[in-house]
Amino acid sequence: MIDLIAQLAEVHRSVGREPADEGEIVRVVMKRTYPTTPDDLWSALTEPDRIRRWFMPITGELKEGGHFQLEGNAGGDILACDPPTRLRTTFGGPASVIELRLAPSGSDSTELTLDHVVPVAMAGSVAGALFVGPGWDGAFLGLGLYVAGEAIGDPQEMANAPELLPFTRESIARWTDVVRNAGATPEELDGALAATNAQFLPGE
Numbered sequence: 001m002i003d004l005i006a007q008l009a010e011v012h013r014s015v016g017r018e019p020a021d022e023g024e025i026v027r028v029v030m031k032r033t034y035p036t037t038p039d040d041l042w043s044a045l046t047e048p049d050r051i052r053r054w055f056m057p058i059t060g061e062l063k064e065g066g067h068f069q070l071e072g073n074a075g076g077d078i079l080a081c082d083p084p085t086r087l088r089t090t091f092g093g094p095a096s097v098i099e100l101r102l103a104p105s106g107s108d109s110t111e112l113t114l115d116h117v118v119p120v121a122m123a124g125s126v127a128g129a130l131f132v133g134p135g136w137d138g139a140f141l142g143l144g145l146y147v148a149g150e151a152i153g154d155p156q157e158m159a160n161a162p163e164l165l166p167f168t169r170e171s172i173a174r175w176t177d178v179v180r181n182a183g184a185t186p187e188e189l190d191g192a193l194a195a196t197n198a199q200f201l202p203g204e
Helices: 004-008 038-046 048-054 126-147 155-159 162-181 186-200
Strands: 012-018 025-034 058-060 067-070 075-082 086-090 097-104 110-119
Touching (some): 004 126, 004 162, 012 126, 012 162, 038 126, 048 058, 048 126, 048 155, 075 097, 110 126, 126 155, 162 186
Antiparallel strands (some): 025 110, 058 067, 075 086
């Protein structure tokens, strides 16, 4: 039996506010090491037949200059694609940009870094990390189970299963600590938490 809460401890999380060419941004960074090679992890992250096994169905041209669409979720434009080390895309809108970076980590292991930036005007404050962090935690979990050979079934059904509620609560708690330590005010934190709980824990 996989300890889902323990999976959260495998992820390093940070958030910060910094200047950029077009004004301030909020940057969310997550890192986790997976027990597989960069080539295999790149394949799991970029091949539609594999992506749907741990995340959700995806369509489009998964190459630089192409466009992708996640079924029932965000789409975006692929800004850079350098196999097997870097993938940079917009996500849900032109001002929301994610970059995935893969680097070898010891023998047959790979460190994955997810770097997600949005304008402060969109995030509101560093507390805006709560709007995306728990969702990315779920994606990191699904990828980890898939890479480890665990049977996931339908990833979307798993994401909405009652058994995943403790994982989601703990994810929100961990992101709450991250944004508090990053300088979010109590008012910013309360507003972001209300929206986050409504999104990820509806009915609670």
